[in-house]
Amino acid sequence: MRSTQLKAAQISLVHQQDKTDCGIACLLSLIKYYDGSNTLENLRILSGTNSIGTTLLGLYQAANSIGFTAEGCESDLDSLIKHPNPCILHVTASGNSYHYVVCFGYFPVSNKTTANEATQAFLIGDPAKGVSYYSKEELADIWHTKTCLTLSPNEHFIKTSNKRQAKIRWIKDLIREDTHLLSIGACLGIFVAGLSLAMAIFSQRLIDDILPNKNLVKLLGGIILVFLLLLIKEGLSILRQHFLIRQAKLFNIRIISFFFNHLLSLPKSFFDTHKIGDMTARLNDTSRIQRAISQLAGSVVIDVLAVLISLILVFAYSLPVGFICLLVMPLFYLLIYKNNASIVKRQKNVMVGYAAVEANYISTLQGIETVKNNNSQNLFQEANHNIYKKFQEAVYSLNSIQIKLSAIVSTLGVLFLIGILSYCCYEVLNNQLQIGELIAILSMCGTMLPAVANLAMISIPINEAKIAFDRMFDFASSKSEKAESNELISAFECLSANRLFFRFAGRKPLLKDISFTIRKGEIVALMGENGCGKSTIAELLQKNYTAESGDIFINKSLLLQHIDIAAWRNLVKIVPQDIHIFNATVLENIAFEDATQKTSEVIQFLKQYGFSPYIDAMPQSIMTIVGEGGINLSGGQKQMIAIARALYKKPQLLILDEATAAMDRNSEQFVLALLSKLKKQMGIIFITHRLHVLKSLCDRIYLLENGTITTSGSHSDLIKGHNLYGNYWQDILH
Numbered sequence: 001m002r003s004t005q006l007k008a009a010q011i012s013l014v015h016q017q018d019k020t021d022c023g024i025a026c027l028l029s030l031i032k033y034y035d036g037s038n039t040l041e042n043l044r045i046l047s048g049t050n051s052i053g054t055t056l057l058g059l060y061q062a063a064n065s066i067g068f069t070a071e072g073c074e075s076d077l078d079s080l081i082k083h084p085n086p087c088i089l090h091v092t093a094s095g096n097s098y099h100y101v102v103c104f105g106y107f108p109v110s111n112k113t114t115a116n117e118a119t120q121a122f123l124i125g126d127p128a129k130g131v132s133y134y135s136k137e138e139l140a141d142i143w144h145t146k147t148c149l150t151l152s153p154n155e156h157f158i159k160t161s162n163k164r165q166a167k168i169r170w171i172k173d174l175i176r177e178d179t180h181l182l183s184i185g186a187c188l189g190i191f192v193a194g195l196s197l198a199m200a201i202f203s204q205r206l207i208d209d210i211l212p213n214k215n216l217v218k219l220l221g222g223i224i225l226v227f228l229l230l231l232i233k234e235g236l237s238i239l240r241q242h243f244l245i246r247q248a249k250l251f252n253i254r255i256i257s258f259f260f261n262h263l264l265s266l267p268k269s270f271f272d273t274h275k276i277g278d279m280t281a282r283l284n285d286t287s288r289i290q291r292a293i294s295q296l297a298g299s300v301v302i303d304v305l306a307v308l309i310s311l312i313l314v315f316a317y318s319l320p321v322g323f324i325c326l327l328v329m330p331l332f333y334l335l336i337y338k339n340n341a342s343i344v345k346r347q348k349n350v351m352v353g354y355a356a357v358e359a360n361y362i363s364t365l366q367g368i369e370t371v372k373n374n375n376s377q378n379l380f381q382e383a384n385h386n387i388y389k390k391f392q393e394a395v396y397s398l399n400s401i402q403i404k405l406s407a408i409v410s411t412l413g414v415l416f417l418i419g420i421l422s423y424c425c426y427e428v429l430n431n432q433l434q435i436g437e438l439i440a441i442l443s444m445c446g447t448m449l450p451a452v453a454n455l456a457m458i459s460i461p462i463n464e465a466k467i468a469f470d471r472m473f474d475f476a477s478s479k480s481e482k483a484e485s486n487e488l489i490s491a492f493e494c495l496s497a498n499r500l501f502f503r504f505a506g507r508k509p510l511l512k513d514i515s516f517t518i519r520k521g522e523i524v525a526l527m528g529e530n531g532c533g534k535s536t537i538a539e540l541l542q543k544n545y546t547a548e549s550g551d552i553f554i555n556k557s558l559l560l561q562h563i564d565i566a567a568w569r570n571l572v573k574i575v576p577q578d579i580h581i582f583n584a585t586v587l588e589n590i591a592f593e594d595a596t597q598k599t600s601e602v603i604q605f606l607k608q609y610g611f612s613p614y615i616d617a618m619p620q621s622i623m624t625i626v627g628e629g630g631i632n633l634s635g636g637q638k639q640m641i642a643i644a645r646a647l648y649k650k651p652q653l654l655i656l657d658e659a660t661a662a663m664d665r666n667s668e669q670f671v672l673a674l675l676s677k678l679k680k681q682m683g684i685i686f687i688t689h690r691l692h693v694l695k696s697l698c699d700r701i702y703l704l705e706n707g708t709i710t711t712s713g714s715h716s717d718l719i720k721g722h723n724l725y726g727n728y729w730q731d732i733l734h
Helices: 003-016 022-033 040-047 056-065 077-082 136-142 160-196 198-213 216-265 268-272 276-284 286-297 299-317 319-366 368-373 377-429 435-457 459-476 534-541 565-571 586-591 599-609 612-616 635-648 665-681 724-733
Strands: 068-074 087-092 098-110 118-126 130-134 147-153 494-502 511-519 523-527 549-554 572-575 653-657 683-688 700-705 708-713
Touching: 022 040, 022 056, 022 087, 022 098, 022 118, 040 056, 056 068, 056 087, 056 147, 077 098, 077 136, 098 130, 098 136, 118 136, 130 136, 160 216, 160 286, 160 299, 160 459, 198 216, 198 435, 216 276, 216 286, 216 459, 276 286, 276 319, 276 459, 286 299, 286 459, 299 319, 299 435, 319 368, 319 377, 319 435, 319 459, 368 377, 377 435, 435 459, 494 534, 511 523, 511 534, 511 683, 511 708, 523 534, 523 665, 534 653, 534 683, 565 572, 572 635, 586 599, 586 635, 599 612, 599 635, 612 635, 635 653, 635 665, 665 683, 700 724
Parallel strands: 523 683, 523 700, 572 653, 653 683
Antiparallel strands: 068 147, 087 098, 087 147, 098 118, 118 130, 494 511, 494 549, 700 708
């Protein structure tokens, strides 16, 4: 076993003990052990980690999804000794609470109780204690469950080197279009750096040559030359700034467009597990990346050249002073390097804190009505205060160390200049240096010193940009939703779900052995109590989720997972339980881009399908501004808009998830009559727990109980049996 791997595993385990549950820490340590790379946040999502912790099932699912071949099993100490790879053990910690540790293997170890006697022990990584050796008896005392998770990387496992290369390719692709602007900025920076030293050289010539010789011609010519050079320097600086701000504009537009477009292409399951505030915070991270690029292309070039040119000129004037500069400069970099890890940690805390603040603001304001109705303003004010306080404490901590470093760098710089001044004065008094040369050296050191400090401190914005880049890359590298193959489909005839099995990460099965069919020209119902999995089936049919096992066949022969997702969604439309209404007009919420491009056609559609009376009842009819989230609409009006939105696209398969639950009786009857009229043009899946709407509407009803379909049939079939549907109607009839 390589010591570097053990060291990486130990660091991971120790550092995670206060940040997450032990299961994620163990998995993260094994990822590092195999030279892989992943994030704590991603592993939590993949494993279904909550405030209680992570199940072994969750770890199994997370491990398989990131490129491990994982298997949960029961074992014993003898089998563990023979197992060639590290594995995660489910053990009992102090207080009889369940815990996870990593067993790296069974290795020789020196027995300290008997000199020179060799024995063997298990090398165990415990998130709470670090890496240490356990005898058979010690491990047996905590491993009562005898359950473990074996893992070995497969061809899908992503190593750190591969991820690093992917990051480099991504950033190269992002800045490739800016190469010419950055190159121009760098070239201009070279000229600016060279011209910045013109005054120092002129000062030396002025004091040592021109003034002592009273050469008015040289004096006048020198002043004019310096004036022109400084004027050119300022002009080039302004021109350079113009190119850099232009590059910044183009880069920011490009990276934001890419990032936002990529977000829109991610599967819905991604958004189910991430907070909106975290996404918007990462959009803001682009400014940090851009600042670092501008500094590298601009000020860093100038500072490097300023240091090199100044150092060459100082050596030309005085070799001892030049060597003193060479000896002192590394101290600045050593100072920053020593504090680099602490700075990086605090920068991460600031970004995470900002994301938490953003997420809290959005979440609270989205639920403002609930907050007010429950008189919970004080509770949310306190929560916001605590979250924002933590963020500001992170900012304060980062600023404090930066101020401390700046103070030390400034003090070191003052001592350096005083030392140079003292030595140069000594050389002047001993006639080893002229006064003009002293002034020139001091001027050059004054130019060199801030440039050296800037170059030493550049690691701070670069680290910040790297952290921001890594945070953006976590999202940018997430897989877009796409079919395994791109089989196109232009018509829907039937859908058959065959023995579907589904569960969320780390949780017990939600759907088990789900089978049903729907044909064009039919209305079928999925009926069951709240929380039984009806809406999850709708997500599976939209390709928002993927079943753990089972198949969905389209038109008898095509697997849904192989169908092009865009082509499928052109045929399928859904009216979800939670309807999102955009802050726009009613017309725009129904037809989107067609609201302005095909206004008359949209209006004709609303009349033809009978929506006009309900739309005209609104204050400005189709031009009514509905407000943020449809705040100006009732629940029934939102559902009416959502149904119109779905039907406007002429779907061939329509899924209605509690689509009439908020409507009054008249509106509901209108919708049911409309569906009956349109059923010949499409297949309709009606998901509901409101049984009274199913009697005359549906061709077939599927009853969903305890995660499985218990029975199915028509209204007349089901009322004869003892089932949820039949019991409901029997109670009414009696």
